[in-house]
Amino acid sequence: MTTSHALAPALGTGRSPFASLVRQREVPVASALVVLVIVTTIANPLFVSAQGVKDLMLNATITVIMAVGLGAVIITNNIDLSVGSILGLVAFGTGSVFAAAPDIPIVFVFAIGLALGALLGAINGFLVTVARVPSLVITLGMLYIYRGVNNAWAGGQQYFAGDRPAAFGRLSVDTVLGVPIITVIAIVVVVLVAVFLARTRPGRDLYAIGSDDEAARLFGIPVSKRVLTAFVLNGTLTGLAGVLYASRFNSVGATTGTGLELDIVAAAVVGGIAIFGGSGSVVGAAIGAVLLTTITSSLTALNVDKFWQQAIVGVLILTAILVERIASIRKARRLRTSEATNA
Amino acid sequence: MTIDPTSDGPSPTATVLELRGARKTFGAVVALSSGSVRLRAGEINALVGENGAGKSTMVKILAGVHQPDSGDFLFDGHPIVFRSPAESKAAGVSVIYQEPTLFPDLTVAENIFVGRQPTTRLGFIDRAAMRADARALFDRLGVPIDPDRVAEGLSIADQQIIEIAKAISLDAKVLIMDEPTAALSGVEVERLFGVARALRDRGSAIMFISHRFDEVFGLSDRITVMRDGAFISEHTTSEVSTPEIVRAMVGRDVDQLFPKQEARVGDTVVRVDGLTRAGVFHDVSFEVSAGEIVGLAGLVGAGRTEVARALFGIDRYDAGSVTIGGRRLAPRDPMASIRAGIGFVPEDRRKQGLVMDMSVSRNTTLTLRTTLSRLGLVSARREREAAADWSRRLQVKTGSQELPVSTLSGGNQQKVVLAKWLATDPTFLIVDEPTRGIDVGTKSEVHRLISDLAGRGIAVLMISSELPEVLGMADRVLVMREGRLTATFDRDDATPETVINAATGAEPAHTTTTTETRR
Amino acid sequence: MPEQTTTPSAAGSAIDPRRASSASRDTAGASGDRDARDAARRDPESAAERTLRRRRLLTGRGAIMIYALLGTLLVCALTVPRFASVQTTGFLLLDAIPILMIAMPMALVIITGEIDLSVASTAGLTSAAMGVLWAAGWGIPEIFVVCVLIGIGCGALNGLLVTAIGLPSLAVTIGTLALYRGLALVVIGDNAVADFPPALTSFFTSKIGATGIPTAMIGVAVIIAFFGVLLHFSSFGRTLPAIGFSKEAASFVGVHVGRAKFWMFVATGVVSALVGIYWTLRYSSARSDNATGIELAVIAAVLLGGVSIFGGRGSIPGVVAGVLIISSVSYALRLGGISDVVLNVVTGLLLVGSVVTPSLIAVVREKRRTRRAARDVLAASAADAA
Amino acid sequence: ALTAGSSDGDATTGSGSDGEQSIAFVPKQLNNPYTDVVLGGGEEASKSIGYDYSVVGPLEASASSQVTFINTLTQQGANVIVIAANDPDAVGPALQEARDGGAKIVAFDSDTNPDYRDVFISQVEAKDVALIQIRQMSEQIGGEGDIAILSATANATNQNEWIQYIEEEVDTNPDYAGINIVSKVYGDDDDAKSFQEAQGLLQANPDLKGIISPTTVGIAATARYLSTSEYKGEVALTGLGLPNEMREFVKDGTVTAFALWDPAQLGYVAAYAGQALVDGTITGAEGDTFEAGDLGERTVGADGIVIVGPPTEFDADNIDDYDF
Numbered sequence A: 001m002t003t004s005h006a007l008a009p010a011l012g013t014g015r016s017p018f019a020s021l022v023r024q025r026e027v028p029v030a031s032a033l034v035v036l037v038i039v040t041t042i043a044n045p046l047f048v049s050a051q052g053v054k055d056l057m058l059n060a061t062i063t064v065i066m067a068v069g070l071g072a073v074i075i076t077n078n079i080d081l082s083v084g085s086i087l088g089l090v091a092f093g094t095g096s097v098f099a100a101a102p103d104i105p106i107v108f109v110f111a112i113g114l115a116l117g118a119l120l121g122a123i124n125g126f127l128v129t130v131a132r133v134p135s136l137v138i139t140l141g142m143l144y145i146y147r148g149v150n151n152a153w154a155g156g157q158q159y160f161a162g163d164r165p166a167a168f169g170r171l172s173v174d175t176v177l178g179v180p181i182i183t184v185i186a187i188v189v190v191v192l193v194a195v196f197l198a199r200t201r202p203g204r205d206l207y208a209i210g211s212d213d214e215a216a217r218l219f220g221i222p223v224s225k226r227v228l229t230a231f232v233l234n235g236t237l238t239g240l241a242g243v244l245y246a247s248r249f250n251s252v253g254a255t256t257g258t259g260l261e262l263d264i265v266a267a268a269v270v271g272g273i274a275i276f277g278g279s280g281s282v283v284g285a286a287i288g289a290v291l292l293t294t295i296t297s298s299l300t301a302l303n304v305d306k307f308w309q310q311a312i313v314g315v316l317i318l319t320a321i322l323v324e325r326i327a328s329i330r331k332a333r334r335l336r337t338s339e340a341t342n343a
Numbered sequence B: 001m002t003i004d005p006t007s008d009g010p011s012p013t014a015t016v017l018e019l020r021g022a023r024k025t026f027g028a029v030v031a032l033s034s035g036s037v038r039l040r041a042g043e044i045n046a047l048v049g050e051n052g053a054g055k056s057t058m059v060k061i062l063a064g065v066h067q068p069d070s071g072d073f074l075f076d077g078h079p080i081v082f083r084s085p086a087e088s089k090a091a092g093v094s095v096i097y098q099e100p101t102l103f104p105d106l107t108v109a110e111n112i113f114v115g116r117q118p119t120t121r122l123g124f125i126d127r128a129a130m131r132a133d134a135r136a137l138f139d140r141l142g143v144p145i146d147p148d149r150v151a152e153g154l155s156i157a158d159q160q161i162i163e164i165a166k167a168i169s170l171d172a173k174v175l176i177m178d179e180p181t182a183a184l185s186g187v188e189v190e191r192l193f194g195v196a197r198a199l200r201d202r203g204s205a206i207m208f209i210s211h212r213f214d215e216v217f218g219l220s221d222r223i224t225v226m227r228d229g230a231f232i233s234e235h236t237t238s239e240v241s242t243p244e245i246v247r248a249m250v251g252r253d254v255d256q257l258f259p260k261q262e263a264r265v266g267d268t269v270v271r272v273d274g275l276t277r278a279g280v281f282h283d284v285s286f287e288v289s290a291g292e293i294v295g296l297a298g299l300v301g302a303g304r305t306e307v308a309r310a311l312f313g314i315d316r317y318d319a320g321s322v323t324i325g326g327r328r329l330a331p332r333d334p335m336a337s338i339r340a341g342i343g344f345v346p347e348d349r350r351k352q353g354l355v356m357d358m359s360v361s362r363n364t365t366l367t368l369r370t371t372l373s374r375l376g377l378v379s380a381r382r383e384r385e386a387a388a389d390w391s392r393r394l395q396v397k398t399g400s401q402e403l404p405v406s407t408l409s410g411g412n413q414q415k416v417v418l419a420k421w422l423a424t425d426p427t428f429l430i431v432d433e434p435t436r437g438i439d440v441g442t443k444s445e446v447h448r449l450i451s452d453l454a455g456r457g458i459a460v461l462m463i464s465s466e467l468p469e470v471l472g473m474a475d476r477v478l479v480m481r482e483g484r485l486t487a488t489f490d491r492d493d494a495t496p497e498t499v500i501n502a503a504t505g506a507e508p509a510h511t512t513t514t515t516e517t518r519r
Numbered sequence C: 001m002p003e004q005t006t007t008p009s010a011a012g013s014a015i016d017p018r019r020a021s022s023a024s025r026d027t028a029g030a031s032g033d034r035d036a037r038d039a040a041r042r043d044p045e046s047a048a049e050r051t052l053r054r055r056r057l058l059t060g061r062g063a064i065m066i067y068a069l070l071g072t073l074l075v076c077a078l079t080v081p082r083f084a085s086v087q088t089t090g091f092l093l094l095d096a097i098p099i100l101m102i103a104m105p106m107a108l109v110i111i112t113g114e115i116d117l118s119v120a121s122t123a124g125l126t127s128a129a130m131g132v133l134w135a136a137g138w139g140i141p142e143i144f145v146v147c148v149l150i151g152i153g154c155g156a157l158n159g160l161l162v163t164a165i166g167l168p169s170l171a172v173t174i175g176t177l178a179l180y181r182g183l184a185l186v187v188i189g190d191n192a193v194a195d196f197p198p199a200l201t202s203f204f205t206s207k208i209g210a211t212g213i214p215t216a217m218i219g220v221a222v223i224i225a226f227f228g229v230l231l232h233f234s235s236f237g238r239t240l241p242a243i244g245f246s247k248e249a250a251s252f253v254g255v256h257v258g259r260a261k262f263w264m265f266v267a268t269g270v271v272s273a274l275v276g277i278y279w280t281l282r283y284s285s286a287r288s289d290n291a292t293g294i295e296l297a298v299i300a301a302v303l304l305g306g307v308s309i310f311g312g313r314g315s316i317p318g319v320v321a322g323v324l325i326i327s328s329v330s331y332a333l334r335l336g337g338i339s340d341v342v343l344n345v346v347t348g349l350l351l352v353g354s355v356v357t358p359s360l361i362a363v364v365r366e367k368r369r370t371r372r373a374a375r376d377v378l379a380a381s382a383a384d385a386a
Numbered sequence D: 001a002l003t004a005g006s007s008d009g010d011a012t013t014g015s016g017s018d019g020e021q022s023i024a025f026v027p028k029q030l031n032n033p034y035t036d037v038v039l040g041g042g043e044e045a046s047k048s049i050g051y052d053y054s055v056v057g058p059l060e061a062s063a064s065s066q067v068t069f070i071n072t073l074t075q076q077g078a079n080v081i082v083i084a085a086n087d088p089d090a091v092g093p094a095l096q097e098a099r100d101g102g103a104k105i106v107a108f109d110s111d112t113n114p115d116y117r118d119v120f121i122s123q124v125e126a127k128d129v130a131l132i133q134i135r136q137m138s139e140q141i142g143g144e145g146d147i148a149i150l151s152a153t154a155n156a157t158n159q160n161e162w163i164q165y166i167e168e169e170v171d172t173n174p175d176y177a178g179i180n181i182v183s184k185v186y187g188d189d190d191d192a193k194s195f196q197e198a199q200g201l202l203q204a205n206p207d208l209k210g211i212i213s214p215t216t217v218g219i220a221a222t223a224r225y226l227s228t229s230e231y232k233g234e235v236a237l238t239g240l241g242l243p244n245e246m247r248e249f250v251k252d253g254t255v256t257a258f259a260l261w262d263p264a265q266l267g268y269v270a271a272y273a274g275q276a277l278v279d280g281t282i283t284g285a286e287g288d289t290f291e292a293g294d295l296g297e298r299t300v301g302a303d304g305i306v307i308v309g310p311p312t313e314f315d316a317d318n319i320d321d322y323d324f
């Protein structure tokens, strides 16, 4: 009766490489990015000059890393609103480390930053999984707490790029084959996390949990452990972003990273990660982050009135979730009718 | 014949998993009072019992989802308590739950292998191997499901098959299947049985739950009977007959259960004409008259609930019409249906019938919220009065009207649902699985209530998966199969055989001669 | 049909719906002393019931929040010099008003299981529009009307996207958060309009006589009362927790789930617009960045007030207390010369603590219970096996 | 003489204990390095006049965020409130209330609406600041070409005033006839934002010759961007900056010259003005004079404005002489 006989072609789940490529969730956002770059370049060729491209990559780097981390959390149907505060703490921590030990090897600084980020992420994950409280509430609270700690720690103190070794600052200046070093780091991060999520068992568990956590529990997936992993991963990557922030920008202080959280959520959502978990990929989130940072540059390059920029970003976010929704409705309908005809 | 479960059975096979005198409560609800079962290697044990007897609760204890409040629990002769499904799985227990537990966003292949996907030498998931393994499993079950499609949108039957594939792929020591065949057709059931027998012959201990006696007798080596959360008896299949099992299950003669009053059937109240929803149900037409109880039978997934939901206005329909009291009912508008005099007791009490956090009194008066209010404001006093009034009429047992309805037992919760609909003074009442998961005592009370309502001229549409309930209560029985109305029987023509045949399509020739679908 | 199982007729007639409905129609019917007498005779609430109901009222989450507020005020008054003064009332309430206002509809939105992050942006857009229209020479009444229309529009767009198209409100309102703030920038750019009539602006900072209570609180009280009555006493309000608990359960009793949510979003938009007006006139400054970032403060206060983020539960008194606790603590800290830094931490701890503590207690209790049961079962099984 | 140690702008408790006069500084935002230098001067002067000194303020520089702090100061009975307004009008009613309660209001750095304060301590003549910046720019780009302005927030009173003078000067002075202001952007005194705005400017205007950034955060961020990009040495940058922040960029050739007054003097004079108001030495009327400690006598000019002193221009030759 209702088993799906020979439904592969009807559903388009056939193995035609092109067909399956087109159905990737990353496609709409990637196309939007390409179109945006092309249009901007036509109007202003400088947009893709060596410097222009370098700037675009640099701008996207930190957002990309954070969007990838948060993406992993959202895939489990959780959220971490405290990422802006975590970034601020780590960035200021980086400044402090250099101030305290100017000759410290840069690798150590990265290690410290990542560890601090991981710790903060772990606190969030711990509260969410142990107390079984919705992550939105917990991390909203932690947003305030971490920011408060940052303020208390930093006070009026700020550390400037000049306080840090030149080699550290050069990470966000020097390039490898035209790609800034910190961007290379970001690309490596995207690839590693993407492989982790797509090709390892714990990674796939995250999707299963986001898809239906009750079923995951029944299935014997260690749900709490995995969710904790996602939060720690997110914290670690946000920590990395914090260190890179200190490398790239002039000053780090009490307010660094304020208000970043919604931008990062927006990047992940625009990149096709469903806000209620279970689907999407961190590659999509990364492209979403690139799209959102590029659109700002692009509007400036196009001399679009700066007052319109934010409104356009808003429209973009709404469009992204609309497209996503329409695609999923169509898919559901296709699947349903194919069931019916096969019944 | 009845065997004491503690004494060894006739065949000297080793007991793998055993539960004795297990008790489990959920708040005020006693799901299991004294559950016992013994699973032996190389043997298939069928667990039977009425809805709500506690079968699934026992399955969940064996699976580590729930932990027993008390009782004995032995695995390979050693005391054990599984604290989580992961533990039971690690011990070699593989479970198919009654409700499919698939991940809608993952592919079919992944759904089967999550957590133990085949990997390449580098430790990465080998998708090709996973796909091939999934396909091999489906071949074994003889069903062609595409391993690469996502699970979302699969039919209940396909979902069930994936659950089966998942469970057998573990090659577990113990395989527990909670109503795996509820949504399957004959061919698929046969294939599943083939696989189950093969597993048994290789030494697995299998527990199998089904409400269909032909399956129980066709597959099992032993039958364990449960009633009201307690173990009743264990039998060797070859030495027992269906009536014996039924008696053990219900604990009394079937006829006594359903006190059907003779009804004076009046004028037609509701007419459903050509109701269709693409892919779900097709061209469904029937009438219900005042004072008449119409039973709607069919297998799970036949689309009965869907028809009722569309009729009432919860879901949309693509074609057809619903007429009540001579007036056409607006589609997609439950409020309009309520105003027109329809009440609907839904099948899932906990998610659809009640707001579990709300008090008994608020729940009872939720349907009366506009009637009880003036200028949009509800009178608290009148609300309390109405609620207390209806609780008393239906003899709802509760510590207080102000307690959350979640603290009530299943049967009393169902009475609250009935009360809130009776309070609207309906002319047409739909009851979907009205006695699912409630104890026997309350069950007959509910039946009496429904019967009484019909006696007072209300038209009743009763959807039920329990054949005795349908046969005992209904003046007329409609049968659905795969989204279509396949047969209509008058009370006297409806026998278990005719209805099951119409529901499964087993002997279409037979059904066509005795029935004619009313249009 | 065996005789003994057929119902005794008493039970049968007890459920006669016609009789029952006529009874309820009686009580619904107009007046008459017969009614009153009947009610007195029939009011089924026993003394025990009444006590139980009262006890639940006095121990509910809303009541606890009110005790917490009173406790907070007492501690502040005792430890912070000058806190216990009329001036405090005025300044504290002036600061609290925007959060207090938006928290009302926000509580309802969250009770229905949705969320609205765009509230502060809506207020900003309203403020911007107000400035531009005033600068263009419009009259105040017309401007107010336009502002409210803007609020309706913003809320309606959110509502439509969420209910008609079925998008998740968290994502939608992150988008409109950016969009509405962006439109505010488009409308007024980097200008600030400040020349509102002094009579009007001073009204918004004025106090009622010597009470120290801002005059604007009268309006706010009306809003609180409106939403309180709506949630707790109206037939519409009965349905909101039902929606939040289960959409299905609500639609089965004839609730238009989409419609109800839509109107809740519109209400949020309107109140946000009112906050935009208040903000503009209180600070006599219409700018695009007014009220930036207060959405998280509102949500924090609502959640602290005991509204469940999953929907289905929450009360207006609790939310009012939640808002006032945060405002009092922050005002006391400032008055005590303690930096805002600490305030951030305190807000966070209040929020996290208020949800984690009860949940943690429940989790631990449950864990202990199952562990004990498991131990008993193990012991019993071992004894039996031996 | 007047250099500020790195005082952390942390809110120090300052309940005006009995008998002692209290002075409270409300900067635009805590934790801003420029502000810290200003406050350093304020603290020093407060100590020497024997006033109880405190700093309170918001963590982010939005228009309304200062009001609640003014309110608490009012209630604490602060004698002098020294404020750098984020918005000239938003703080008005609150300041009025403070005055009704007997406080003297000194605006500094960024003025409020004159109705709401007694005196305004201005760094320098606004016009002077504007002229220095455009002159430096003109010198560096050879008198012609496209330039852009990267400011703080769009509503910053002082920045907008300077920008207005710069624009007027470019329009009217024949020496600057070849100069074109092609764009004005706002970095909101946020490091990262200013950084990206600078970058956007260069991309949108390929022919850009120079950027004027009349804000310390903006100029530092822009300098950092330029020094790390191919535009280093190609695009001129000037404006108002802190020598300690800019030293690196002056040395590596990104920046030739920039300007600033000694911010510490601003806070210093503000504190003395507050004392003079409390003592009744001045009322804020034109022509009033008061003694500002080591800095000597100051005169209240038109509209109650007190000028602190001429701006200093910094370049590679003199920058090492300054430490703030």
Ligand SMILES: Nc1ncnc2c1ncn2[C@@H]1O[C@H](COP(=O)(O)OP(=O)(O)OP(=O)(O)O)[C@@H](O)[C@H]1O
Binding pocket: B026, B029, B030, B031, B032, B049, B050, B051, B052, B053, B054, B055, B056, B057, B058, B098, B410, B436, B437, B438, B439
């Ligand atoms: N989580 C729960 N909370 C409250 N009551 C529950 C819960 N789970 C089961 N019950 C109740 O326990 C009783 C036994 O349910 P169970 O699902 O075990 O029955 P069953 O024999 O499997 O019935 P069916 O044949 O319908 O599947 C029912 O009354 C049910 O309502």
Ligand SMILES: Nc1ncnc2c1ncn2[C@@H]1O[C@H](COP(=O)(O)OP(=O)(O)OP(=O)(O)O)[C@@H](O)[C@H]1O
Binding pocket: A336, B154, B155, B156, B279, B280, B298, B299, B300, B301, B302, B303, B304, B305, B306, B347, B465
């Ligand atoms: N939203 C939906 N989209 C697509 N198909 C659906 C949807 N809901 C239900 N179906 C399909 O409709 C059919 C009937 O569903 P359902 O199982 O509720 O029927 P039923 O006869 O009421 O069964 P029962 O009441 O015994 O559970 C099933 O095949 C199911 O897969």
Ligand SMILES: [Mg+2]
Binding pocket: B055, B056, B057, B098, B178
């Ligand atoms: Mg069951």
Ligand SMILES: [Mg+2]
Binding pocket: B304, B305, B306, B347, B432
């Ligand atoms: Mg059903």
